Amino acid sequence: MLLMEHLIKVYNNISRKKETFVPINSPFVGMYVCGPTVYNDVHLGNVRTFVSFDVIYRYLQYYGYKVRYVRNITDVGHLTEDENAEDKMLKQAKLMQVEPMEVAQLYTNNFHEVLYLFNCLPPNIEPIATGHILEQIEMTQAILAAGFAYEIDGSVYFDVEKFNKKVGYGKLSGRKIEDLIANTRDLDGQENKRNNLDFALWKKANPEHLMRWKSPWGEGFPGWHLECSVMSTKYLGANFDIHGGGMDLKFPHHECEIAQNQAATHYEGARYWLHTNMLTVNGQKMSKSLGNGFLPAELITGDHPVLERGYAPMVIRFFMLQTHYSSTLDFSNEALDAAEKAYFRLMNAWENLNKLSLTPNANLQDAAEMEEVNRLCEACHQSMNDDFNTAMTIANLFELSRKINAYNDGKLALESLDEPTFARLQATYNDFIQVVLGLKNEQKEQGGKLTDGLMDIILDIRKAARENKDWTTSDLIRDRLNTLNVVVKDAKEATTWSVN
Ligand code: AMP
Numbered sequence: 326m327l328l329m330e331h332l333i334k335v336y337n338n339i340s341r342k343k344e345t346f347v348p349i350n351s352p353f354v355g356m357y358v359c360g361p362t363v364y365n366d367v368h369l370g371n372v373r374t375f376v377s378f379d380v381i382y383r384y385l386q387y388y389g390y391k392v393r394y395v396r397n398i399t400d401v402g403h404l405t406e407d408e409n410a411e412d413k414m415l416k417q418a419k420l421m422q423v424e425p426m427e428v429a430q431l432y433t434n435n436f437h438e439v440l441y442l443f444n445c446l447p448p449n450i451e452p453i454a455t456g457h458i459l460e461q462i463e464m465t466q467a468i469l470a471a472g473f474a475y476e477i478d479g480s481v482y483f484d485v486e487k488f489n490k491k492v493g494y495g496k497l498s499g500r501k502i503e504d505l506i507a508n509t510r511d512l513d514g515q516e517n518k519r520n521n522l523d524f525a526l527w528k529k530a531n532p533e534h535l536m537r538w539k540s541p542w543g544e545g546f547p548g549w550h551l552e553c554s555v556m557s558t559k560y561l562g563a564n565f566d567i568h569g570g571g572m573d574l575k576f577p578h579h580e581c582e583i584a585q586n587q588a589a590t591h592y593e594g595a596r597y598w599l600h601t602n603m604l605t606v607n608g609q610k611m612s613k614s615l616g617n618g619f620l621p622a623e624l625i626t627g628d629h630p631v632l633e634r635g636y637a638p639m640v641i642r643f644f645m646l647q648t649h650y651s652s653t654l655d656f657s658n659e660a661l662d663a664a665e666k667a668y669f670r671l672m673n674a675w676e677n678l679n680k681l682s683l684t685p686n687a688n689l690q691d692a693a694e695m696e697e698v699n700r701l702c703e704a705c706h707q708s709m710n711d712d713f714n715t716a717m718t719i720a721n722l723f724e725l726s727r728k729i730n731a732y733n734d735g736k737l738a739l740e741s742l743d744e745p746t747f748a749r750l751q752a753t754y755n756d757f758i759q760v761v762l763g764l765k766n767e768q769k770e771q772g773g774k775l776t777d778g779l780m781d782i783i784l785d786i787r788k789a790a791r792e793n794k795d796w797t798t799s800d801l802i803r804d805r806l807n808t809l810n811v812v813v814k815d816a817k818e819a820t821t822w823s824v825n
């Protein structure tokens with residue numbers, strides 16, 4: 326598609342407004358998305374966030390932008406707000422009796438496999454936190470030099486109150502520092518921080534801590550928020566276009582990232598901060614620590630207490646895209662059943678469309694019908710331009726599929742369209758399903774299931790023929806199947822088939 330500037334609007338969480346998307350250096354777009362913490366399997370909630378950004382990445386490219394998509398792997402650092410809680414990577418490594426890097430590699434591989442299953446495109450750069458320790462030390466030094474951090478006993482902390490007075494803290498989350506101070510708990514062992522609100526840029530490693538690096542402050546490891554400031558600015562510059570992640574990362578993670586960026590570079594990092602909303606199960610956030618997350622294998626087989634049966638990955642992807650990324654999405658069997666039906670309707674129309682061929686006939690062309698098809702095609706673009714509204718785009722595609730099915734059934738004359746309108750219909754439908762929404766036709770790929778179903782039907786027809794002593798039909802079916810190497814065996818109990 327040709328790049329037309331200033332048509333895309335995005336909801337920017339930092340201004341709390343829908344804004345026109347204007348890249349800093351068009352046609353280039355820099356997008357950073359917080360990746361997974363690789364200490365156990367990704368669950369479907371994580372997948373929702375990555376599928377949402379996958380569609381945003383896809384659409385920006387489709388629109389004509391040259392996107393550099395950076396998505397990190399978090400393999401070190403404190404992963405909770407409680408900086409004294411045990412590092413989850415280390416906990417898992419001890420449990421599995423392996424090296425922390427083995428844990429990280431195992432779950433990074435798993436993450437890639439899962440996203441591949443859900444047809445997510447890989448990012449352009451996938452930096453790893455432990456691969457950027459030097460840069461994290463450098464940024465800590467820059468923040469110290471700017472006067473917004475202090476060192477105590479081998480650890481370095483960001484001075485939130487001082488930063489708030491001089492620059493301002495809390496812009497993204499809208500939280501007031503006085504309220505935050507009133508609401509923070511005293512955590513054991515944090516007495517060396519000047520203020521409970523202060524967060525670690527660098528932590529001194531205890532003797533038993535396996536993941537440790539030399540630094541100007543002694544052996545230690547970086548704080549949770551630092552890696553994203555470092556890796557986003559390293560690969561996209563101090564001032565880049567889009568920063569994304571789940572809503573749960575808005576505070577404290579992204580708020581702290583902004584503070585670090587401003588302290589070190591004077592820029593906030595990204596101009597547009599996009600947050601995906603949570604996938605919930607019976608109203609509760611799906612999360613690793615709550616243990617209510619589905620693994621992809623459980624989802625496909627249906628082998629999970631909450632699931633009645635399994636669903637194909639594309640059905641799940643479609644289910645996710647039926648809701649706008651900024652709304653919560655509740656996972657239930659009923660919702661998935663409905664999504665599955667809708668998905669197959671869309672896929673059937675897609676197959677029908679690609680079977681249609683138009684012989685233009687000027688006498689049959691109908692201006693109103695052409696206008697309607699063109700309007701619906703345009704609406705697909707408009708809905709994606711409106712903060713990547715996949716829900717509306719799918720609704721528009723359904724309107725188009727009703728038309729396609731009517732042309733296919735002969736209820737509407739395909740010849741009412743001229744060649745350019747028909748070409749536009751085909752291009753729009755194909756592009757939006759495949760390129761923008763990233764959907765594949767499961768029906769085709771699930772050849773096994775479909776073949777089984779079709780063979781049941783064929784053999785039932787043959788059985789009926791045999792019961793009616795219609796040997797011609799029954800033999801014809803058997804011989805025709807034979808030509809496809811399908812061998813039919815009649816036994817007393819049942820007729821079976823196999824492929825030679
Ligand atoms: P984590 O591995 O926990 O750091 O999460 C990776 C990404 O998934 C982050 O952007 C989170 O905000 C996001 N995420 C976690 N839980 C959910 C959920 N239930 N629904 C949607 N996104 C989630």
Ligand code: ZN
Nearest residue numbers: 359360553578
């Ligand atoms: Zn991050």
